[in-house]
Amino acid sequence: MKRRDTLKAISLGTITATVVGTEAKADVPKKAEAPLSLSDFKNGKSAAERVRDAKIAAEVFFTPHEKQTISVLANYIIPPDGQHGGALEAKVPDFIEFIVKDMTQHQTPMRGGLSWLDTQCLKQFGKKFVTCTKSEQTKMLDQIAYPEQAKPEMSQGVAFFNLMRNLTATGYFTTQIGFNYLGYVGNRPNNWEGVPPEVLKQYGLSYDS
Amino acid sequence: MSFQIKEQPTVYDVCIVGSGAGGGMAAKVLAESGAKVALLEAGPWYDPADPKYITQLKNPWESPRRGASTHRPFGDFDAAWGGWELEGEPYTRKSGTQFDWFRSRMLGGRTNHWGRISLRFGPLDFKRKDVDGLGDNWPIGYEDVKPYYDKVDRLVGIFGSVENIPNEPDGIFLPPPKPRLHELFLKKAGKKINIPVIPSRLSILTKPINNERGQCFYCSQCSRGCQAYADFSSSSVLVKPAVKTGNVTVFTNAMAREVITNQDGIATGVSYVDKQNLQEYTVRAKIVVLAASACESARLLMNSKSSRHTKGLGNSSGVLGKYLHDSTGAGRSAFLPHLVDRKRYNEDGVGGMHVYTPWWLNDKKLDFPRGYHIEYGGGMGMPGYGFGFGMENMNGKYPGKDGNKKPAGGYGLSLKEDYRHFYGANFGMAGRGEAIAREDNYCEIDPNMVDKYGIPVLRFNYKWSEHEIKQAKHMQDTFEEIITAMGGIPTGPKPGPESNYGLAAPGRIIHEVGTTRMGDDPSKSVTNRYSQLHDARNVFVVDAGTFVSQADKNPTWTILALSMRASEYIIDQRKKANL
Numbered sequence: 001m002k003r004r005d006t007l008k009a010i011s012l013g014t015i016t017a018t019v020v021g022t023e024a025k026a027d028v029p030k031k032a033e034a035p036l037s038l039s040d041f042k043n044g045k046s047a048a049e050r051v052r053d054a055k056i057a058a059e060v061f062f063t064p065h066e067k068q069t070i071s072v073l074a075n076y077i078i079p080p081d082g083q084h085g086g087a088l089e090a091k092v093p094d095f096i097e098f099i100v101k102d103m104t105q106h107q108t109p110m111r112g113g114l115s116w117l118d119t120q121c122l123k124q125f126g127k128k129f130v131t132c133t134k135s136e137q138t139k140m141l142d143q144i145a146y147p148e149q150a151k152p153e154m155s156q157g158v159a160f161f162n163l164m165r166n167l168t169a170t171g172y173f174t175t176q177i178g179f180n181y182l183g184y185v186g187n188r189p190n191n192w193e194g195v196p197p198e199v200l201k202q203y204g205l206s207y208d209s
Numbered sequence: 210m211s212f213q214i215k216e217q218p219t220v221y222d223v224c225i226v227g228s229g230a231g232g233g234m235a236a237k238v239l240a241e242s243g244a245k246v247a248l249l250e251a252g253p254w255y256d257p258a259d260p261k262y263i264t265q266l267k268n269p270w271e272s273p274r275r276g277a278s279t280h281r282p283f284g285d286f287d288a289a290w291g292g293w294e295l296e297g298e299p300y301t302r303k304s305g306t307q308f309d310w311f312r313s314r315m316l317g318g319r320t321n322h323w324g325r326i327s328l329r330f331g332p333l334d335f336k337r338k339d340v341d342g343l344g345d346n347w348p349i350g351y352e353d354v355k356p357y358y359d360k361v362d363r364l365v366g367i368f369g370s371v372e373n374i375p376n377e378p379d380g381i382f383l384p385p386p387k388p389r390l391h392e393l394f395l396k397k398a399g400k401k402i403n404i405p406v407i408p409s410r411l412s413i414l415t416k417p418i419n420n421e422r423g424q425c426f427y428c429s430q431c432s433r434g435c436q437a438y439a440d441f442s443s444s445s446v447l448v449k450p451a452v453k454t455g456n457v458t459v460f461t462n463a464m465a466r467e468v469i470t471n472q473d474g475i476a477t478g479v480s481y482v483d484k485q486n487l488q489e490y491t492v493r494a495k496i497v498v499l500a501a502s503a504c505e506s507a508r509l510l511m512n513s514k515s516s517r518h519t520k521g522l523g524n525s526s527g528v529l530g531k532y533l534h535d536s537t538g539a540g541r542s543a544f545l546p547h548l549v550d551r552k553r554y555n556e557d558g559v560g561g562m563h564v565y566t567p568w569w570l571n572d573k574k575l576d577f578p579r580g581y582h583i584e585y586g587g588g589m590g591m592p593g594y595g596f597g598f599g600m601e602n603m604n605g606k607y608p609g610k611d612g613n614k615k616p617a618g619g620y621g622l623s624l625k626e627d628y629r630h631f632y633g634a635n636f637g638m639a640g641r642g643e644a645i646a647r648e649d650n651y652c653e654i655d656p657n658m659v660d661k662y663g664i665p666v667l668r669f670n671y672k673w674s675e676h677e678i679k680q681a682k683h684m685q686d687t688f689e690e691i692i693t694a695m696g697g698i699p700t701g702p703k704p705g706p707e708s709n710y711g712l713a714a715p716g717r718i719i720h721e722v723g724t725t726r727m728g729d730d731p732s733k734s735v736t737n738r739y740s741q742l743h744d745a746r747n748v749f750v751v752d753a754g755t756f757v758s759q760a761d762k763n764p765t766w767t768i769l770a771l772s773m774r775a776s777e778y779i780i781d782q783r784k785k786a787n788l
Contacts, residue, residue, distance in 0.1 A: 044286070165624070179592070190557070203390070203394075
């Protein structure tokens, strides 16, 4: 098959076969219904996976206040620049909401961390993080965003902010906006012909040696 | 509901259990010879080109968890429907030992997501006992398997380069892809420190080999299954043409329970439970071929007890389940400072590395037996869940875009720039080595537990020995040597004795072999040199269970070659009326 035919053939021809399915077999008791995972794939996911993901998506974990705090933090971590959107444009808070429901190990560190942050802001500025002024907010963040400079009594805040930074970055760079900012240009059919000549030259490398 | 075992009226020539590399190959060879084949698969149908199954070329945002491995062990987009733990299909471990057992329940089994690393065993690999006195030699040698490796190369397709390295036999190769940028640095570093870095050998079609399968389009996602059939998976490359002969009936969601034998101890078929309706069925066949994976086939045989086979079928020697071994594995990653702020281009390439390091110290006296090869990863890959984690460990250590160091961590535009700055400058490597097959590493039937179908489950007993731990230590030393020669900086502390030098738990490399090992002496082996049970001449095992030793090579190519060899033997014996 020629290359262009390959690309054309993608998602055309599929296997048809003699498969002995259950459908043909009679008197199947209802209670012994097939586990969903064994059948009914769609868009690369089994029915069981689709049901599970829809269920996770439908749950609500963060309170509106928590979600708002996450949004403010995410926007501080990856703000928009002149050319590219930031965490909010990339809908990072929605991703964080989903991922903490999917990976329950993140729930307590996130919820507790947000609470820790509000408590600190109350102590230092007499109000919760989201109602602090911008300069109060950055004053707070500067105490927890730099692990090697942070005071020992800020260690829990540092751990929370590291997690928040990680989730924000992952949520951002796994979107089209993030791809564009990063300059990732793969995930498409192409023909690999090696490292571009100007890059080889830049590093003093060659395919001949 | 009446409980009865439904027996199909058809008597097949062959019943094959499992549709992975071994079962797919047997199905193809036997069906093409005219045999009527029943192919049992414990999972559902799968076709990587059918849109309903396709995950290839999907973007991370098409998964709400961005492809994370919360549920599928290698992430949402991976083409393995299975894992180390399957709901309702447990296994246990003995005396505090560890073994993790990966199973894929789907047409094509684990061949749908594997690394496509397709290495031949070399002459030494079949006769390692002659070198170090450990374990056992195979009853066959490279010269017995070579013609089948050649045929597999032509049938399936593999790229690589002719290197004339004595224990790394060359095959019939398609052209390899050119190295990526970090792989060129690797080659250079290898020359400096005398470690070979050669084109990898993967079963991916860099050129078309027939009209049924397409050519690689370099998306780097073989592990998601290829809709162009441009890589090897048993589902698309073997089962599909086997079915086309009209001689194969595929039974999906068919979980084999027992091999049925008659008063003479000869197999008459296989009983299975249909996972969809939970009814019992029996497929009758003149010949039974087991290809359910090393441990699953051993389990099936152990569960096939009868008055003639009191310890399980094929177990008169007591060897069944013993000599289980998996590859050793350890890894390390590094940062390549000269690659920051790289020019962007599509560097996806094929699924996996374009270069690798074959074992290079056969002639050297070391403090451990056998050897390992090294696999490499790196480059400007597609972001998925986990991308960007741990920036606070990077951006305080190394200068940013403006050339200045700044405090680690942070937030804002400067942090945002750091992700772009460091992208594509990381690199990792993994050693995959040969463990010694030992009688006291085994699987057996757990007397106290059954799975949800009522089938007694496996219990594992597995421990690494000093040999494997010392090998992992050697890997770690080599990794640092390579990183340094590349001008890189190793990530994190060097794994030491506290972690067995990063040695992965047994089973984690998913190369388990040896449970039904072959041999000429029926008191020390389960099958003969043709993968035929000593105890029942019409039962064969064509998965990696027959491996006497594992080599440092990934097992798939040898499974394919030995399954083809056993299948041709079956055809020959049928002609001679010996079966």
